[in-house]
Amino acid sequence: MNCLGGIRAAALCAAAAVLAMVSCTGDVQSPGIVPLPCSVAAGEGEFCLSADVPVYVCPDTREMRCAADELKELMERVFGTESCPGFIFCGSLDEVAHPAVTMVLSDRMPASSYSLEVSEDGVAVEGGDAAGVFYAVQTLRQLIPAEVQGFSGSVPAVPLQAVSVEDSPAFEYRGVMLDAARHFFSVDEVKTLLDIMAIHKMNVFHWHLTDDQGWRIEIDSFPELTRIGSVRKRTIVGKDPGGEYDETTQYDGTPHSGYYTKDDVREIVEYAAGRFITVVPEIEFPGHAVAAIASYPWLGCTGEQFEVRQTWDIDDRVFCIGRESTFSFFEEVLSEVAELFPSGYIHIGGDECPSKMWEKCPECRRRMEELGLESFRRLQGYGTGRIEKFLGSLGRSIIGWDEILEAGVSDSAIVMSWRGCDTGIEAAKRGNRVIMSPTEYSYFDYYQSSDIDAEPLAWGGYLPLEKVYSFDPYSGLDDGEKPLVLGVQANLWTEYIPDFTQAEYMLLPRLAAMSEVAWHGPCDKDYRDFRKRLPVLLQLYRTYGYRFCESGLCEM
Ligand code: TNX
Numbered sequence: 001m002n003c004l005g006g007i008r009a010a011a012l013c014a015a016a017a018v019l020a021m022v023s024c025t026g027d028v029q030s031p032g033i034v035p036l037p038c039s040v041a042a043g044e045g046e047f048c049l050s051a052d053v054p055v056y057v058c059p060d061t062r063e064m065r066c067a068a069d070e071l072k073e074l075m076e077r078v079f080g081t082e083s084c085p086g087f088i089f090c091g092s093l094d095e096v097a098h099p100a101v102t103m104v105l106s107d108r109m110p111a112s113s114y115s116l117e118v119s120e121d122g123v124a125v126e127g128g129d130a131a132g133v134f135y136a137v138q139t140l141r142q143l144i145p146a147e148v149q150g151f152s153g154s155v156p157a158v159p160l161q162a163v164s165v166e167d168s169p170a171f172e173y174r175g176v177m178l179d180a181a182r183h184f185f186s187v188d189e190v191k192t193l194l195d196i197m198a199i200h201k202m203n204v205f206h207w208h209l210t211d212d213q214g215w216r217i218e219i220d221s222f223p224e225l226t227r228i229g230s231v232r233k234r235t236i237v238g239k240d241p242g243g244e245y246d247e248t249t250q251y252d253g254t255p256h257s258g259y260y261t262k263d264d265v266r267e268i269v270e271y272a273a274g275r276f277i278t279v280v281p282e283i284e285f286p287g288h289a290v291a292a293i294a295s296y297p298w299l300g301c302t303g304e305q306f307e308v309r310q311t312w313d314i315d316d317r318v319f320c321i322g323r324e325s326t327f328s329f330f331e332e333v334l335s336e337v338a339e340l341f342p343s344g345y346i347h348i349g350g351d352e353c354p355s356k357m358w359e360k361c362p363e364c365r366r367r368m369e370e371l372g373l374e375s376f377r378r379l380q381g382y383g384t385g386r387i388e389k390f391l392g393s394l395g396r397s398i399i400g401w402d403e404i405l406e407a408g409v410s411d412s413a414i415v416m417s418w419r420g421c422d423t424g425i426e427a428a429k430r431g432n433r434v435i436m437s438p439t440e441y442s443y444f445d446y447y448q449s450s451d452i453d454a455e456p457l458a459w460g461g462y463l464p465l466e467k468v469y470s471f472d473p474y475s476g477l478d479d480g481e482k483p484l485v486l487g488v489q490a491n492l493w494t495e496y497i498p499d500f501t502q503a504e505y506m507l508l509p510r511l512a513a514m515s516e517v518a519w520h521g522p523c524d525k526d527y528r529d530f531r532k533r534l535p536v537l538l539q540l541y542r543t544y545g546y547r548f549c550e551s552g553l554c555e556m
Pocket residue numbers: 351352401418443445459493494495
């Protein structure tokens with residue numbers, strides 16, 4: 001053991017080691033890591049991490065520096081910003097003097113995978129790529145007691161039990177969706193969400209930016225989208241009765257507004273990239289369009305001037321598919337969007353689009369006749385196909401909510417299955433790639449405790465932690481179809497989530513369960529074992545100041 005922090009550090013190391021790792025029988029226990037790695041083997045002995053242990057990072061690339069920054073942030077939480085260890089960026093490990101922390105790449109390992117070895121020599125991380133190294137740092141975060149991670153810098157050394165971890169993700173797409181349209185969240189709040197995602201090894205941020213109740217992204221060619229479309233003059237109070245609005249409907253009388261400037265978007269995309277998170281923007285088409293139509297009435301079938309919607313639920317006022325102007329609008333908007341987001345995927349919505357307006361619209365009817373389309377759903381499919389083709393010319397694939405399947409999609413479209421898993425299964429059987437995000441396992445706007453009266457008002461439904469944990473994204477698929485499941489996603493719709501602390505509350509700890517589904521995969525999952533490991537993460541939530549639902553923990 002190399003404890004340079006003096007007697008106090010040595011004593012702290014010894015006491016914490018006893019508390020953290022040794023069971024009543026005296027056996028050495030595996031540490032509690034969530035999501036569960038592929039393999040964790042506790043070893044003998046320990047390493048005392050202190051502020052003067054050097055950290056070697058090689059090769060010296062931009063991405064490895066991102067992984068190193070994450071470790072630096074973690075070390076600063078423990079040792080303080082003044083006495084963080086020195087980072088040495090190097091070409092090879094020949095120059096390493098042990099004990100040390102080493103972070104290197106290995107060409108024997110697949111992307112995003114890593115190994116982490118704590119021994120008396122120090123901490124050795126190998127990653128298949130820099131993302132893998134970054135995930136190793138997240139695992140290390142859970143090996144360091146949360147109690148010392150409070151940025152106080154008062155701890156000179158931390159004991160780490162010897163352990164050997166081998167790990168790689170089950171799914172390449174591990175998503176979290178935030179609906180920033182129903183309620184706006186600031187750049188800093190979005191960054192906090194990205195931090196939360198990172199500690200759970202989630203890697204896709206699906207950013208729902210447009211809806212009936214708000215358009216939240218600046219588009220230079222169409223300034224009214226944000227001048228008008230980002231402001232809702234008031235919001236319904238309490239539970240939306242679903243279309244039955246009258247003089248008894250109550251509103252808060254307070255305008256709700258906010259949008260992301262292009263600089264905000266760039267800042268968030270860069271922040272996410274530093275955490276190996278891809279940002280997938282969603283621009284809804286052809287439904288959930290009222291804020292856009294309120295900004296430019298010619299986008300609707302009737303040309304009528306509407307207000308940005310102030311209630312929730314599904315709206316009949318959708319984009320006109322008969323007029324060419326709708327497509328020129330989308331091409332302009334999506335060109336600007338594609339310029340901001342390097343993601344290979346762009347989400348084009350596609351959900352909940354009533355055809356009532358199209359049925360009465362001569363332009364839409366003419367379009368259907370010309371094309372010989374037999375249903376209004378197919379009209380949607382025609383529109384989606386055009387948008388897919390356009391985005392294809394920009395080198396992007398589309399993701400759409402599962403209604404795009406009914407409307408008719410190309411083989412290259414990715415279907416996000418939300419109305420249960422059946423549409424995802426159907427899409428996979430057709431050969432399309434899918435992301436499983438069904439209401440019954442992934443809707444984090446649902447209640448997480450059965451004691452609804454004690455919970456903040458939510459959309460409805462009931463989705464306790466254990467249910468999220470039981471999600472098997474492969475269910476119903478045969479082995480040949482399973483590779484078409486890119487991954488899973490937790491969805492945070494925010495009709496009833498007016499502020500970010502409530503978003504945290506709805507997300508946590510259910511995101512921990514979803515992360516285990518996404519990262520560890522469906523085989524050999526064990527809820528009891530998950531619950532035994534979870535307290536380490538809960539303690540991190542407390543230390544980092546993330547609000548979470550404690551009552552949900554009682555639902556077994
Ligand atoms: C359905 S899921 C929606 C959203 C709502 C959500 C509430 C989906 C593609 N559409 O517009 O916010 O239900 O749970």
